[in-house]
Amino acid sequence: MRVPMARREADHPRESCGIVGLCSEGRPAAPLAMMALWALQHRGQESAGIATSDGRVAYLHKGMGLVSQVFHEGILRSLRGHLAIGHTRYSTTGVAHLQNAQPFLSETLLGPLGIAHNGNLVNALPLRRRLLERGVGLSSGSDSELILQILASPPEAWGFAAAVEPEGDPWVSRLRCLLRLSPGAYALVVLTREAIYAVRDPYGFRPLCLGEWEGGYAVASESCALSMIGARYVREIAPGEIVRLDPRGVTSFAGGVPSSPAFCIFEYVYFMRPDSEREGGTVYSARLALGRQLAREAPAEADLVIGVPDSATAHAIGYSLESGIPFVEGLLKNRYIGRTFIQPDDQARRWGVRLKYSPLREVLQGRRVVLVDDSVVRGHTTRQLVQLLREGGALEVHLRIASPPIRHPCFMGIDMATHEELIAHRLDEEGIRRFAGADSLAFLSLEGMRRAIRETMPVPEGGYCTACFSGRYPAPLPEEIRREPSPKLAFEGIRSVR
Structure with missing residues (x-):
């Protein structure tokens, strides 16, 4: 039996997934979904999958690896239909096995049901227990399967009164049930026989946007995926909103009562692609502003500014523009080296940074x-x-960090680390400087980060989630999650052998 490689060597937070859903008129949807997933590959590299529907039958293909490794022309031809959802995964619940790869697809009394999900159900453990008590068998450790099982049954099965179905659409009622059962943190695309649905939790933790092109509509985690398929960015899916895409167009439904929105501010710092936009602001401009603010707060007497490629390049350019110190390439990145924490042995992991970066002498x-x-x-x-x-x-x-110290784990869809593993939880700034061996070290302040984002991006009503920095979690956390030694939920009943 192969034991999954531990992720404790990862030294950056890891996003959970990238998702896409689309309705295409006059052309197959699967190739478009694959192109969109290519644009979202930075959000997950463990597995990829696409599910489609031709109005009668649903089709599914998924596999371990990158999008380019999972799909080829023959597979795309077999994924028939004008409706598609797609997923590229980095696991935050459930280990890296094919059984946890998405989308999940199942048959229900209402027809085929497929889901692809970005985030974590913060109350996944009690929901899992309720399903098992009802006699529902579960085949994976993914909380996405819990969503599938919730949607497969009517609201009455969960103790809710039978709802009046908007326009005779039972799926909207079931999605509303999900929004009532779990407050966050998720963005979701759903495939049925006749439509695509998109949902964001009432806090709006995870990103999801809407696009259109001549002959179709799409939703995706980021606008860069819309651009890849020639779609025009329209708007963000609102927190608590349910959107249906079908050949008739786009229909919006009020899904859940919006809480005080708390979009993950770390999306701007690290996760989203620089060319992605959100309602008039670009991620690149936000990162430039973060770098500028960092230079104002923490100047340094230096000759050169360099950024850790590629995620800190824009931050470093902003620091250079504000400070007047020239920006140069001082580290070259080997783009053919995988993430350091999945190297095959301890020695390779220790050398991971040297394999990935080279200094320009x-x-x-x-x-x-x-x-x-x-x-x-x-x-x-x-x-x-x-x-x-x-x-x-x-x-x-001189180390300059374009975000505050990360002192707290994330339970909202990001694989961060435990309290004990976070260096800023254990050491003060001077201790971190000594550990790193730098001549000086400074972090961007929390207020400075908020100010820089406000300058360039639309601020959601209620603000952002900053829990990993501040320890203030917007959504209530079940006590059993707080007791977990790791924010990655453990499901002990099933083991995969590969």
Whole structure:
């Protein structure tokens, strides 16, 4: 039996998934879904899948690996139909096995039902228990399967009164039931025989946007996926909103009573692609503003500014523009090296940063360097990067981090770390500086981060979720989750053998 490789070596937060749903007139939907998933590959690299419907039958293909490894022309031809949902996964609940890959597809009394999901159900453990008590068998450790089982049964099965179905649509009633059963944190696309549905939880933790093109409509985690298929960004799906896409067009339903919205602010810091936009603002401009604010708060006497490629490049450019210190490439990234925490053995993981980054000696030699990164989680990668720069000839290394210290785990769909693993939970700023071996270290303040985002992005009513920095969680957390030694929920009953 192969034991899944632990993720404790990961030194960046990991997003859970990228999702897409689309209705295409006059052309197959599967190739468009695959193109959209390519644009969302940064949100998950463990598995990918597409489910389609031709109005009669639903089709599914999913596999482990990158989108380019899972799909080829023959598979796309077999995924017939004008409706499709797609998913690319990084697991935050359930281990990295094919049984947890999405979409999930099942037959119900109302016909085929497929779901693809980004986020975590914060109350997944009690919901799982309720399903098992009702005699519902579960085949995976993914909370996405819980969503599938909730939607497969009418609201009455969960103790809710039979609802008046909008326009005779029972799926809207079932989605409303889900919104009442679980407050967050999820964005969801649903495939039925005749339509695609999109839902965001009432807090709006995870991103989901709507697009259109001549002959079709789409929803996706980020607007970069819409651009990939030639769709025009229209708007964000609102917190608590249910949207239906079908050949007649787009229909919006009030799904759940919106809570005080709390969009994940870390999406702007790290997760979203720089070219993605949200209602008039771009992620790239937000990262430039974060870098500028960092330079105002934490200036440094230095000769060069460099960023950790690629996630901190825009932050570093912003720091350079505000400080007047030239921005240069000081680290080259090997784009053919996978994530350091899935290397095959301990020695390879220890050398992961050296495999991934190379210092430019002719740039660094004898220079005082500002190294800008987007965040520090466990601190091991930061320490190795500082060492690399010194080996490359840097005279001084001044660390500047374009977000506040991460002191608390995330339960809202991000694989962050436990309290004990987070270096900023254990050490103060000076302790982190000594651990990293830097000449100086400064983090962006929480208020400075909020101010920079407000300058460039539309602020949701109620603000953002900053729980990983502040420890203030917008949604109530079940006590059993707070007692977990890790925010990644453990399901002990099933083991996969590969």
